[in-house]
Amino acid sequence: MLFHSTQFLVFYLAVFAVYWLLPWRGPRKLVLLAASYYFYMAWDPWLALLIAGSTLWDYVCGAVIDASEAPRVRRAALVLSIVGNLGLLGVFKYANFFVDSALGLAHALGYEASRPELEIILPVGISFYTFQTMSYTIDIYRHELKPCRNALDFALYVAFFPQLVAGPIVRAATFLPQLDRDHRWDWWRGVDGAWLVALGLFKKVVLADNLAIVADAIFAAPGQYGAAASWLGTIAFAFQIYADFSAYSDIACGVAGWLGYEFPENFHQPYLARGMQEFWRRWHISLSTWLRDYLYIPLGGSRHGTWITYRNLLLTMLLGGLWHGAAWTFVAWGAYHGLLLAAERWWLERVAPRLGARVGASSLAAVFQVALTFVAVCLGWVLFRARTWDDARVMLANLVGLGEGSGGYVLDTTGTAVLALAVGGVALAWLREQHRWDWQRPLWARYAVLTTCLAGIVIWAPRVSAPFVYFQF
Amino acid sequence: MTAPPASTPSPAAVARRSPGRLRAELAVLAAALVSAVVVWEGHFRLRDAARPHPPRGLFQLDAYSGYSIRANLRDEPYPIFGSDRHYHVTTTVDGLRRSTPVDVSDDAQVVFFTGDSFFFGAQVEESDTAAAVLEHRLQADTGPRGAAVLNGGLPGGTTVMSVCRYLGVGRKYRPRVVVCCQCPQQAVPNPPDYAALARGQTDPDFAAKLPYFIDAEGVLRYHVTEVAWLRPACRASALVRHLVREANQTSPERSRETLREAARATVRDPAAAIAPFVELDRWVRRDGGRTIVVLRPDPWGLSADVRPSVYEVTRDALRAEGITVIDLAAVLDGRTDVYAADAHWNATGHRLVADLIYREIRRSAAPSSAEPPANLERLSERPAGAIRK
Numbered sequence: 001m002l003f004h005s006t007q008f009l010v011f012y013l014a015v016f017a018v019y020w021l022l023p024w025r026g027p028r029k030l031v032l033l034a035a036s037y038y039f040y041m042a043w044d045p046w047l048a049l050l051i052a053g054s055t056l057w058d059y060v061c062g063a064v065i066d067a068s069e070a071p072r073v074r075r076a077a078l079v080l081s082i083v084g085n086l087g088l089l090g091v092f093k094y095a096n097f098f099v100d101s102a103l104g105l106a107h108a109l110g111y112e113a114s115r116p117e118l119e120i121i122l123p124v125g126i127s128f129y130t131f132q133t134m135s136y137t138i139d140i141y142r143h144e145l146k147p148c149r150n151a152l153d154f155a156l157y158v159a160f161f162p163q164l165v166a167g168p169i170v171r172a173a174t175f176l177p178q179l180d181r182d183h184r185w186d187w188w189r190g191v192d193g194a195w196l197v198a199l200g201l202f203k204k205v206v207l208a209d210n211l212a213i214v215a216d217a218i219f220a221a222p223g224q225y226g227a228a229a230s231w232l233g234t235i236a237f238a239f240q241i242y243a244d245f246s247a248y249s250d251i252a253c254g255v256a257g258w259l260g261y262e263f264p265e266n267f268h269q270p271y272l273a274r275g276m277q278e279f280w281r282r283w284h285i286s287l288s289t290w291l292r293d294y295l296y297i298p299l300g301g302s303r304h305g306t307w308i309t310y311r312n313l314l315l316t317m318l319l320g321g322l323w324h325g326a327a328w329t330f331v332a333w334g335a336y337h338g339l340l341l342a343a344e345r346w347w348l349e350r351v352a353p354r355l356g357a358r359v360g361a362s363s364l365a366a367v368f369q370v371a372l373t374f375v376a377v378c379l380g381w382v383l384f385r386a387r388t389w390d391d392a393r394v395m396l397a398n399l400v401g402l403g404e405g406s407g408g409y410v411l412d413t414t415g416t417a418v419l420a421l422a423v424g425g426v427a428l429a430w431l432r433e434q435h436r437w438d439w440q441r442p443l444w445a446r447y448a449v450l451t452t453c454l455a456g457i458v459i460w461a462p463r464v465s466a467p468f469v470y471f472q473f
Numbered sequence: 474m475t476a477p478p479a480s481t482p483s484p485a486a487v488a489r490r491s492p493g494r495l496r497a498e499l500a501v502l503a504a505a506l507v508s509a510v511v512v513w514e515g516h517f518r519l520r521d522a523a524r525p526h527p528p529r530g531l532f533q534l535d536a537y538s539g540y541s542i543r544a545n546l547r548d549e550p551y552p553i554f555g556s557d558r559h560y561h562v563t564t565t566v567d568g569l570r571r572s573t574p575v576d577v578s579d580d581a582q583v584v585f586f587t588g589d590s591f592f593f594g595a596q597v598e599e600s601d602t603a604a605a606v607l608e609h610r611l612q613a614d615t616g617p618r619g620a621a622v623l624n625g626g627l628p629g630g631t632t633v634m635s636v637c638r639y640l641g642v643g644r645k646y647r648p649r650v651v652v653c654c655q656c657p658q659q660a661v662p663n664p665p666d667y668a669a670l671a672r673g674q675t676d677p678d679f680a681a682k683l684p685y686f687i688d689a690e691g692v693l694r695y696h697v698t699e700v701a702w703l704r705p706a707c708r709a710s711a712l713v714r715h716l717v718r719e720a721n722q723t724s725p726e727r728s729r730e731t732l733r734e735a736a737r738a739t740v741r742d743p744a745a746a747i748a749p750f751v752e753l754d755r756w757v758r759r760d761g762g763r764t765i766v767v768l769r770p771d772p773w774g775l776s777a778d779v780r781p782s783v784y785e786v787t788r789d790a791l792r793a794e795g796i797t798v799i800d801l802a803a804v805l806d807g808r809t810d811v812y813a814a815d816a817h818w819n820a821t822g823h824r825l826v827a828d829l830i831y832r833e834i835r836r837s838a839a840p841s842s843a844e845p846p847a848n849l850e851r852l853s854e855r856p857a858g859a860i861r862k
Contacts, residue, residue: 006720188490191498447501447508454509458715459516 001042003251004205011039012255019259025182029156032259039161040125047123050088055158057084058133062147062154065140074141081137085130092123097326125165127323129158131290136172138294145173153179162256166248168266168286175261183260195450196254202453204247206460207425210418211240213462218409219385222395229409230398234378237385239422242270245284269429271377274369275348276340279377291320309345314338324384329392333383340376363434370430414460421456510712517711522690528552531562531628532693534686539634540693541627541641542568542593553596555814560598567642570624572599575646582611582620584834585643587635587753588654591769593626594823596813601820606827611834623648631655632749639753644760651757652830653750654767657739657787736783743790754796765833766791767826770802772816797837799829 001008015035022028041048061081065074090098106113136157139145148154157175218225218233225233249266256263266286273279280288296316302309314335321334379399386392397403411419431437439445528551535541544566550559563572570593577583586592586604594602604624611620623646625638635653643651687693688708698707698717707714739746754764768788784802791798804825805811811822818826 187495187499191495191502194502443497443501446498447505450501450505451508451512454505455512455516458509458513 001039003248003255004201007042011035016258020185028183029152029179032160033152033156036156036159036161036164040159040164043124043165044121050092050123050126051129051159052155054085054088054130054133055155056151057081058137058158059148059151059154062137062140065137066147078137078141082134085134088126089130092121092126094322094326101328128167128169129164131169131287131323132172133158135169135290135294139171139173148172148176160256160261162252162259162261163263166245166252167284168249168252168263169290170263170286171290174264178261181260186260189257189260193254193257196250196257198450198453198457200247200250200254201457202247203243203250206453206456207418207422208240208244208247209462210414210460211236211243211422214409214411214415214419215240215385219387219391219395222386222391222398222405223403224405224407225398225409226403226406227398227401229407230395230403230405232409232411234382234385234395234399236419238271238374238378238381239419241381241384242267243422269426269433271374271426272370272430272433273373274366275373276337276344276376279373280337280341287320287323291316295319306346306349310342313341313345317341329383329386329389332392333380336380336383340380414462418460513715514710514712517715521711521714528692530691532687533568535641539637540629541638542570544568548572553813560594560596563599569642570594570599570602570604570626575621575623576618577621578618581618582615582650583646583648584608584611584620584622584650584652584830585625585639585646585648586622586652586654587625587627587630587638587643588652588767589626589630589656590628591626591656591818592624592652592654592767593628594624595628596815596817597820597823599624601823603818603823603827603830606824607830610827610831621646626654636749636753636756639756644756647760647762648757649762650765650834651753651762652765652767653753654769654826655750656769656771657736657746657783733779736779739783740779740781740786743786747787747790747794750791750796751794754794763797765797765799765830767799767830768801770805772812797833799826799833801826801829804829 001011015031018031019028022031037048037051040051058081061077061084064077065081068074068077103113136145136148136154140147148157153176156179157170157172160170160175163170215233215237218229219237222230222233246267249263253263253266264286266284268282268285270279270283273282296312299312299315300308301312315338317334317338318331319334321330321332321337324330324333379396382395382399383392386395394403394405398405428439432439439449530549531542531546531551532540533543542562542564544564546562546564548561548563550561552558553560562570565571565575584604584607592603594604599605602624604622604626608620608622611622614620623643625643627634627638630638632653632655635655639651686704686708698704703713703717707717750764750766757764768784768791770784788798788800805822811818811825813819813822
């Protein structure tokens with residue numbers, strides 16, 4: 001049940017009506033819980049067992065951690081929780097990857113083995129809700145969170161349908177207190193939600209789905225294309241994945257807001273970042289802060305010297321890459337970002353201070369830094385998007401002018417318009433961030449943007465819309 | 474559990490949120506929504522107007538076959554798909570595609586073509602149609618008044634419409650051979666009330682029940698809804714039409730699935746699927762003629778994944794009924810030089826088909842003389858048992 005489908009519209013209108021017609025908090029939460037399970041079971045009814053099992057497991061672990069004063073018991077319960085969650089991920093997401101990698105290694109060492117038949121379907125959203133429940137037990141272990149006393153509340157936290165399948169990863173400390181409030185309809189929330197949903201639908205249906213046509217065509221046969229077309233495909237994918245993923249987050253925030261719930265911001269103009277650290281403070285914020293709080297800092301963060309810091313950055317990003325998908329290309333993408341973060345840290349600590357005033361803070365320098373960061377991110381997207389190592393190698397060779405292909409890609413009118421809209425959107429965001437002109441203030445500008453979004457959703461929608469990219473993670 | 478939500482609005486944002494600003498924001502939302510509706514309506518009107526198909530003014534509503542070709546057209550130009558050129562259509566008083574009067578001797582060999590747009594000759598001039606080419610070849614054997622081929626092809630015509638076309642128009646010319654061209658892969662559901670039509674029963678409200686209407690620009694269109702009260706709204710608004718169409722899930726994939734399901738139904742029950750052909754054959758035999766069915770492959774491959782092949786199932790079922798079948802798949806499959814830009818036959822394709830029909834007619838000589846129907850006036854009493862809705 002995709003956010004931009006008629007099926008979801010009918011589902012959401014029904015939930016919205018029943019939710020606000022009920023005057024009591026308890027029944028409202030039950031309605032949301034039932035709706036969330038129905039929403040999840042629309043993919044596959046059996047998935048409900050998995051999420052229910054995961055919920056129960058972490059609820060019990062959290063209660064045991066909180067109830068016990070004995071460090072060994074607390075630690076054991078925490079380990080059980082983490083093993084349970086990582087076990088779920090290991091079986092349902094990474095089993096095939098591990099088997100294929102082991103077979104590849106055996107083959108390289110001269111051993112041959114037949115591949116066991118594993119028909120494992122990746123449950124939608126498993127990467128998101130396992131990270132949420134892990135954060136719950138870890139926070140209780142750290143005495144940063146009191147456990148949820150009501151199992152149904154906890155079940156709703158894990159399964160709440162707006163963010164269930166593709167985030168944002170909402171911490172228990174953010175969500176659970178909202179369940180104890182009496183929600184009343186707020187017209188401001190209605191306006192904000194309308195904007196988020198309209199912008200989200202525009203980004204998904206108009207930008208992401210149309211840019212996917214360009215990116216898919218070029219990444220499908222990278223050997224045929226020259227440098228210009230390869231850059232076009234890479235940039236199209238860069239905007240596609242941003243528009244696609246941030247659209248889901250926007251719509252999730254919007255529809256949750258209409259029900260009285262708030263989610264943290266998940267994207268903050270990542271392509272305006274002036275460095276890789278800043279990029280990760282703006283891109284998929286709920287994941288990057290999760291990795292920071294539950295992986296990077298426990299590894300030691302930057303407290304144990306330069307090389308340990310670099311190692312921690314690399315390990316964190318490697319695992320972050322693996323979180324995105326069970327393939328070595330994702331691991332390589334994570335490693336690439338880890339190396340870039342380490343290199344940037346080295347530059348900022350060792351080289352930039354020596355340059356001193358020579359690295360100015362002028363607008364031109366800012367534009368250069370933004371452009372450089374964007375190019376670095378785009379090169380990473382090649383690893384992320386390519387189907388195989390060979391495709392990634394060919395595409396990267398094309399980008400630096402060493403490819404063998406020379407074909408071009410002719411953008412049609414819609415493709416050109418959509419790319420222009422994407423670049424225009426970034427320019428508007430830049431003007432706003434630089435406090436030069438805020439399009440969100442004058443009513444006429446808000447009217448123009450909203451009308452364009454609403455009109456575009458219907459007019460520029462391609463005939464076939466793809467599922468959200470992050471559903472596969 | 475004390476941490477606040479991460480997206481708590483800043484004090485500045487709260488300060489801007491005055492009641493006056495809220496009213497203005499709601500007004501912006503409403504104005505944008507109204508403006509978007511106006512833009513959508515304009516967009517869909519322009520899009521509908523820009524579509525080359527179906528052609529304007531070619532059709533008329535017809536209480537007998539749902540719709541038919543308008544009579545007495547004179548060199549009406551219709552756009553050729555993918556180009557800025559036109560093909561031209563001239564029709565007789567019966568709506569047959571023909572620019573010369575039917576002037577034949579009493580013992581002339583008359584061939585009647587019924588079927589869909591392929592026989593009609595969409596995208597090609599009349600002289601390039603299979604009917605014209607075949608007539609030319611037959612007349613080369615018999616002399617100018619010794620043969621005529623009447624083109625009753627009807628774009629979008631279904632198998633049942635082919636029967637009605639023969640009963641309504643073709644039969645009075647007493648053809649010795651009736652050639653019906655259809656594509657079994659495109660098992661278009663037959664419109665309602667055809668069984669009654671084939672029995673000659675009239676219905677004063679028939680026009681209102683038709684699934685078709687002709688819009689203000691003279692374009693024949695399908696109603697996109699079966700809900701009566703929505704039909705006026707669909708006629709008035711391109712946006713409503715689009716929304717209803719989307720709600721009906723008539724997306725390409727959905728249409729494809731509908732056709733696949735029809736193809737699967739054909740495979741499950743071939744007898745029901747070929748019933749209109751059998752009915753046509755019975756009428757033609759009764760009138761002293763013979764039927765040839767030209768089965769054409771579907772150039773779009775809409776139900777190519779249905780196994781066993783609906784084409785082969787239909788072909789074999791027709792042959793089992795003793796109906797002569799010209800198997801075009803055996804000749805056209807794999808050829809790209811016979812199709813125009815929109816996948817109708819081009820002049821080469823029509824010539825090839827005409828040649829096959831000519832050879833079939835010559836191979837198995839038609840009955841020496843077609844006896845006139847026993848009693849044309851009593852046709853309405855004939856049951857049409859095999860014709861399905």
